[in-house]
Amino acid sequence: MSEPTIMLYVDSLFASPYAMSVFVALTEKGIPFEIEKVDLEAQQNLQPAYRDRSLSARVPMLLHRGVFLAESSAITEYLEEVFGAPEYPAVYPQNVVDRARARQVQAWLRSDLLPVRSERSTEVIFFGRKNPAPLSDDGRRAADKLLHAADSLIGDGAQYLFGEWCIADTDLALMLNRLVMNGDAVPEKLRAYATAQWQRPSVQQWVKLVQG
Numbered sequence: 001m002s003e004p005t006i007m008l009y010v011d012s013l014f015a016s017p018y019a020m021s022v023f024v025a026l027t028e029k030g031i032p033f034e035i036e037k038v039d040l041e042a043q044q045n046l047q048p049a050y051r052d053r054s055l056s057a058r059v060p061m062l063l064h065r066g067v068f069l070a071e072s073s074a075i076t077e078y079l080e081e082v083f084g085a086p087e088y089p090a091v092y093p094q095n096v097v098d099r100a101r102a103r104q105v106q107a108w109l110r111s112d113l114l115p116v117r118s119e120r121s122t123e124v125i126f127f128g129r130k131n132p133a134p135l136s137d138d139g140r141r142a143a144d145k146l147l148h149a150a151d152s153l154i155g156d157g158a159q160y161l162f163g164e165w166c167i168a169d170t171d172l173a174l175m176l177n178r179l180v181m182n183g184d185a186v187p188e189k190l191r192a193y194a195t196a197q198w199q200r201p202s203v204q205q206w207v208k209l210v211q212g
Helices: 017-029 073-083 098-113 114-119 121-129 135-155 168-181 188-198 203-209
Strands: 005-010 034-038 062-065 067-070
Touching: 005 017, 005 067, 005 114, 017 073, 017 121, 017 203, 073 098, 073 114, 098 121, 114 121, 114 135, 114 168, 121 135, 121 203, 135 188, 168 188
Parallel strands: 005 034
Antiparallel strands: 005 062, 062 067
């Protein structure tokens, strides 16, 4: 069946973990979409043409059937409702409790751990630009909080958070990879989980965009 065109607005460097999350969700669902790049360094996101359509003037933003929607987890939840199972692959767990926990993980990763995000930026992940400086005290505390939570969420030898892949796996793995790819100390169980998630084909499709 013919699907309406979806436009995904992303940063021109493809360095936004949140834009990547939506890209992965769309790719996993097999939904046709186009990409529109927004130059954040040139502040295109603050120009009226973009700002007036986006609640937050950030990336990503989705356009579908005349509706503009910002904020990545809101977008992926929207996609799950509009393009739901069984017609399309699910990107959230089907069990209501696990689905709530996946959303909990997403909300937490987006609202907390600022020192990790600041001291281990996505430049480490996407461009290989490691930060040789050790984590600050605040950074170490945030990293310990991340590792403790991830350890409690991921069972020994588990490949996924909730038995099978969901979009929260991609988001958690990216946060862990801020440390893994920088060479910081990460328990082997979590290192293996983050590394395996990074090899998922939908994630690698994004990585290829970064590499041009």
